[in-house]
Amino acid sequence: MIINFFETAEGLDKRAVQGGIYHVELLKKGEEQAISLYIGESVWIIERCGIHLYAFFENPSYFGLTKIDLEDDSLILKFSFREKIEGKKSVLSIGKYKEAELRYIKEDNPITQLSTSDNQIRNIDEKVRRVQDEMKKFGFR
Numbered sequence: 001m002i003i004n005f006f007e008t009a010e011g012l013d014k015r016a017v018q019g020g021i022y023h024v025e026l027l028k029k030g031e032e033q034a035i036s037l038y039i040g041e042s043v044w045i046i047e048r049c050g051i052h053l054y055a056f057f058e059n060p061s062y063f064g065l066t067k068i069d070l071e072d073d074s075l076i077l078k079f080s081f082r083e084k085i086e087g088k089k090s091v092l093s094i095g096k097y098k099e100a101e102l103r104y105i106k107e108d109n110p111i112t113q114l115s116t117s118d119n120q121i122r123n124i125d126e127k128v129r130r131v132q133d134e135m136k137k138f139g140f141r
Helices: 045-058 096-108 124-137
Strands: 002-005 020-028 034-042 075-084
Touching: 002 045, 020 045, 020 096, 034 045, 034 096, 034 124, 045 075, 075 096
Parallel strands: 002 075
Antiparallel strands: 020 034, 020 075
């Protein structure tokens, strides 16, 4: 698997070192279609996504993938910046960070998350099934 960690034509997307919304997607080399896996928010996006990446390599089911997927060089796990949000976060689960995150979750419908909150699906088998089914649907498998 290839990891695209906030890459742009100029190198690292510098917006990722600030606060805002980010997106994690799964792509296949040569394909236009991407599978939306996760939407998140953070005051330090790049640091938060580093934590996600570590958890993913420890256990690929974190994003609904398998060890076989990790070994597939045609797959790309892409982290991208979505929206800058100024200022500090307010109380957990309220405020402009959370509002923007929930708006993107509704818009992009990431398949490892619940549609009504920012929480990931807790049932690991269900999360993996959803992602693997979507990969088959789009010809990634």
